[in-house]
Amino acid sequence: MFEVRIHSRGGQGGVTAARLLALAAVRDGKYATAFPFYGAERRGAPVVSFVRIDGSPIRISSQIRKPDLVIVLDPSVMDVVDVLQGIKPGGRVLVNAREPRDMGGHPACSVDLTGIALREKLEVAGSPILNTAVLGALAKMGIISMESAKSAIREMFSDPRNVSAAEAAYRELAA
Amino acid sequence: MLTVATGNKAVAAAVKEAAPAVVAAYPITPQTEIVEQIAEYVSSGELRSQYIPVESEHSAMAACIGASVTGARTFTATSSQGLQYMHEMVNWAAGARLPIVMANVNRALGPGWNIWAEHTDAIQERDSGWLQVYVGSVQEAFDAVLMAFAIAEDERVLLPVMVNLDGFLLSHTMQPFEVARAGDFIPPLHLPHAIDPAAPGGYGTLTGPEDYFKLRWDIERSMRDSSGVIRETQERFARTFGRKYGMAEEYRCEDAEVIVVAMGTLGREAEVAVDLLRGEGIRAGSMRVRWFRPFPRLDLSGRDVVVIDRDYSFGFGGVLAGSLAAAGGARPFSVIAGLGGQEVTYEDIAGFVRERRPGEEFWFGVNGDV
Numbered sequence A: 001m002f003e004v005r006i007h008s009r010g011g012q013g014g015v016t017a018a019r020l021l022a023l024a025a026v027r028d029g030k031y032a033t034a035f036p037f038y039g040a041e042r043r044g045a046p047v048v049s050f051v052r053i054d055g056s057p058i059r060i061s062s063q064i065r066k067p068d069l070v071i072v073l074d075p076s077v078m079d080v081v082d083v084l085q086g087i088k089p090g091g092r093v094l095v096n097a098r099e100p101r102d103m104g105g106h107p108a109c110s111v112d113l114t115g116i117a118l119r120e121k122l123e124v125a126g127s128p129i130l131n132t133a134v135l136g137a138l139a140k141m142g143i144i145s146m147e148s149a150k151s152a153i154r155e156m157f158s159d160p161r162n163v164s165a166a167e168a169a170y171r172e173l174a175a
Numbered sequence B: 001m002l003t004v005a006t007g008n009k010a011v012a013a014a015v016k017e018a019a020p021a022v023v024a025a026y027p028i029t030p031q032t033e034i035v036e037q038i039a040e041y042v043s044s045g046e047l048r049s050q051y052i053p054v055e056s057e058h059s060a061m062a063a064c065i066g067a068s069v070t071g072a073r074t075f076t077a078t079s080s081q082g083l084q085y086m087h088e089m090v091n092w093a094a095g096a097r098l099p100i101v102m103a104n105v106n107r108a109l110g111p112g113w114n115i116w117a118e119h120t121d122a123i124q125e126r127d128s129g130w131l132q133v134y135v136g137s138v139q140e141a142f143d144a145v146l147m148a149f150a151i152a153e154d155e156r157v158l159l160p161v162m163v164n165l166d167g168f169l170l171s172h173t174m175q176p177f178e179v180a181r182a183g184d185f186i187p188p189l190h191l192p193h194a195i196d197p198a199a200p201g202g203y204g205t206l207t208g209p210e211d212y213f214k215l216r217w218d219i220e221r222s223m224r225d226s227s228g229v230i231r232e233t234q235e236r237f238a239r240t241f242g243r244k245y246g247m248a249e250e251y252r253c254e255d256a257e258v259i260v261v262a263m264g265t266l267g268r269e270a271e272v273a274v275d276l277l278r279g280e281g282i283r284a285g286s287m288r289v290r291w292f293r294p295f296p297r298l299d300l301s302g303r304d305v306v307v308i309d310r311d312y313s314f315g316f317g318g319v320l321a322g323s324l325a326a327a328g329g330a331r332p333f334s335v336i337a338g339l340g341g342q343e344v345t346y347e348d349i350a351g352f353v354r355e356r357r358p359g360e361e362f363w364f365g366v367n368g369d370v
Helices: A014-027 A075-079 A115-117 A135-138 A146-156 A161-172 B007-018 B032-044 B058-069 B080-086 B087-095 B138-153 B212-241 B263-280 B319-328 B346-354
Strands: A002-009 A032-036 A044-054 A069-072 A091-096 A108-111 B001-004 B021-026 B048-055 B074-078 B101-106 B133-136 B159-168 B175-178 B248-253 B260-263 B283-290 B291-293 B304-309 B331-336 B361-362
Touching: A002 A014, A002 A075, A014 A032, A014 A044, A014 A135, A014 A146, A014 B001, A014 B175, A069 A075, A069 B080, A091 A135, A108 A135, A115 A135, A115 A161, A135 A146, A135 A161, B001 B007, B007 B032, B007 B074, B007 B101, B007 B138, B007 B159, B021 B032, B021 B058, B032 B048, B032 B074, B048 B058, B048 B087, B058 B074, B058 B080, B074 B080, B080 B087, B080 B101, B087 B212, B133 B138, B133 B212, B138 B159, B138 B175, B138 B212, B138 B304, B212 B291, B248 B263, B260 B319, B260 B346, B263 B283, B263 B346, B304 B319, B304 B346, B331 B346
Parallel strands: A002 A069, A069 A091, A091 A108, B021 B048, B021 B074, B074 B101, B101 B159, B133 B159, B260 B283, B260 B304, B304 B331, B331 B361
Antiparallel strands: A002 A044, A032 A044, A032 B175, B001 B175, B133 B291, B248 B283
16 A cells, blocks of 8 residues: 655645546556545645555545655645654655755655746646646656556646646656 | 546436436535536536525425426435435435435534534434435445435335435545446336326325324335345346445454444445454454445344444434344444544554453543543
8 A cells, every 4th residue: 555645735736636646546557545634724724635556445544644655745834734744664755846855864856846837837826736747756756657647637637738747747856 | 447536426427327307406515516516417418407406405305305206216415414404304205205315425413513424414314214325435335326216216115215425535535436337227217106297186195093104114114125125236236337235245254253343434444454453363354334224134143243333322322333232132342433524543443343342332532521
């Protein structure tokens, strides 16, 4: 079982990122579930979403406490949330940032998802859309195949710039 | 092809396949996505139903009753407070022998105001004459809605069916599922006591003491017959679509010394606890109760039983535990857990089994004064 926790802010598309990741994993022939933690969220508040990926049907509904991978779509949440809480020893981190960040000694990758989204003009109501670009980064990290990433994006979004954003993140991911 | 969607979307997709003539509904969290999606299907022409956006849940069920009594296939969805507001009409639907199908997204009752999963909302309707099924996955939600129409409309049943799915844990959780094409799986509805709107007439429904009990017995007779219809329908479903369901889902029970009984997502999570316990040398099994009405016969003889109730009847106890004790004479270790969405993990469930005390009741997370 591979468990992922996604940190973002309400309205940034963290829930959709979770769904896209689950869909891509299913297109890879695996089982997956995706679910947000529903509290009293509002736009801009720190939120978390979860994804489980496994070779067998997933029977667990409870929240993920020991993630194998933490994705930080908005680094500013790190000022208020301990994004590394419960992360497994050796667990990996993916941060939306231009420069590599020290993530408590955990193997960390960074990619400028915001810059990519702005370049591709992927914006909704003035906010850059990060959830399709992040799939390219996850493919580069070997979590999903790039083919399934693109297929999942195409199933959910008709605008080809979403696939271009994922391809850019795949190229630009720095380990 | 497999898609990935929430339990709510799966319910709506199944309703589209069943193509009810009338859908009447009022939105309520966490159910709203079901009726929103159905409204979209109707608006885009993918579903040719009459969609009636009513002003309350009481009216939603009343509209379903009015449509159903003409022999039309009907659907609605609700949750929690909405189901409570509908209560009078819920009883009427069963008493009038109308095969209405309703999805209820299980949510705790206020106050305190809470939108998260609990089964007490549906359990409070257990004596209404509705059949009740509780599902454990998104696929199962889809499949149960499809089967619910076939079961409700069977002439040996003609009772409404409530399909229950856990709020957020299923309603808003995305899982892969396959949209089965209903084809002719649900035969056309023939309601023997349908009224004809083209031939209006007056019907007096006052039923005196010399007859009323006969109508009640007739509901119970159909409820008893429904077990066979459920079995037949589930077998036909397995032959048609390849997925098998029982009254309850047994997991590693053959040689089990202790069995965990639960409903909904907790029943699925319990299977993971069983695997964990087996690894420790504890011969555990689980039975996930799907059909709560009619209540199934579970073979629990000679084993310890740990029942997890995501519900409570004040002054009595966990309703599932009480039902099992009444039906089979079991002295379960009764665990009250998951109320109002309280987080319960498979590790917690394994703990309930390790520290079981048959005959006692245990409130998870409560130590003396809260």
